Amino acid sequence: MTLRPPWRDIAAMDNPELPRSLRVQAEACRALGSPFHGDLLDLAAEDLEAGGPVAALVTPWADASLRKLFDDAMPLRLLGGLHDLVLSGDDPALVATYPKPGREADASTAWIAARAALIRHHDRIAAFMSHEPQTNEVRRSACLVPGFLTIASETGLPIRAFEVAASAGLNLHWDKYRYQFGDSAWGDPAARVAMDTEWTGPVPPVDTLVKVIERAACDRRPGDLSDPVQRRRLLAYIWPDQFERLDRIRAAIDLALSVGVSVEAADAVAWSTRVAAPQPGAVTVLYHSVFWQYMPSESQTALAKVIADHGAAATPDAPFAWLRMEPPPEHMSNMELRLTLWPGGEDRLLATAHPHGAWVKWLN
Ligand SMILES: C[S@@+](CC[C@H](N)C(=O)[O-])C[C@H]1O[C@@H](n2cnc3c(N)ncnc32)[C@H](O)[C@@H]1O
DSSP states (O other): OOOOOGGGGOGGGGOTHHHHHHHHHHHHHHHTTOHHHHHHHHHHHHHHHTTOHHHHHTGGGTTOOHHHHHHTTHHHHHHHHHHHHHHHTOOHHHHTTSOBTTBOOOHHHHHHHHHHHHHHTHHHHHHHHTSOOOOOOGGGHHHHHHHHHHHHHHHOSOEEEEEESOTTTTTSOGGGSEEEETTEEEEOTTOSOEEOOEEESSOOOTTSOOOEEEEEEEESSOOOTTSHHHHHHHHHTSOTTOHHHHHHHHHHHHHHHHHTOOOEEOOHHHHHHHHOOOOTTSEEEEEEESOGGGSOHHHHHHHHHHHHHHHHHOBTTBOEEEEEEEOOTTOTTSEEEEEEEETTTEEEEEEEEOTTSSEEEEOO
8 A cells, every 4th residue: 555645635735826825925025035935935835736745734724815825924824833943943954954144045955854844843833833923023113213203303292102913012112222214323322122224315303302101012912022932933933034133033022021021912992992092291102013904994993983082182281193104005015104193183104114124215
């Protein structure tokens, strides 16, 4: 009797959207600066079509549409599972083929080790892929901070900062990082977390005094930085050939652990209603990044109403600001930084930006 690998008969091989999703994501990885992941995903797509071990891992999505595959970030889960295995050190053959500073990795060589690892560690990778992706991009602070500077400069008041959908809370202590905005810098010169954003446009109001007198954050499923497995998951979703991003998130995690960041497990709508009403003597800022699209449309409507109500309650002594870095619906690959400040409530486009904050084009 010939033994056939169990995934040979798997229906996932028949869904053309599966390899297509891997190839579309491959292009996006290359465009966003990870050629290694781009090439790895192209090889994974070929493996899936040939009924290899990738086919066995994508069975939960056997009938999924392209939309569903991207809503679930299936290709990123596969990459994250492999990188998590690398970071754990539990598969030395795979570790030896992945990029590291001073060594450029070859995706074809890495794929041979990755394919073997997907067979050897099938259950572990499948378990990793069954979780919603957990990401927290620290350099988004480089886009948000000029917005905070604008708010502080225009109101002249201290800030109460409330972040919705904060993930593990790595963008909650944005005022403890160091930023370079073209020729001007802002933040603690000794900070270990520094942003190397490519800046274009005028300089934001870096001479403004910024004082944060209260801060808090929520997330539907907060990342717990005290748990080493969750810390590794956060790192696993950073692309392995992006060493600066990896260094930055490690430094931000160290800082968060030392200052004790806490993110409340709560839904954005209920939490924003409860905590973020304006108060006299400070400007109350509700802010978020790359989150709006993950809410169902009823929740979007409900949160927009909460924000409008807080805005309506604002006074010159108790202003309210809504600051957000989100993709415009018609063009999801670049971000917009928008600010609405009450009283007044005019919606302003302050900047466009790379999704990970690699560049910011300041328009103000
Ligand atoms: C792509 S992540 C972005 C995280 C973080 N803002 C950043 O920029 O790195 C989206 C986050 O939104 C959170 N989220 C989605 N829907 C939510 C809701 N209704 N209430 C609170 N958090 C939510 C998810 O748990 C996830 O942490």
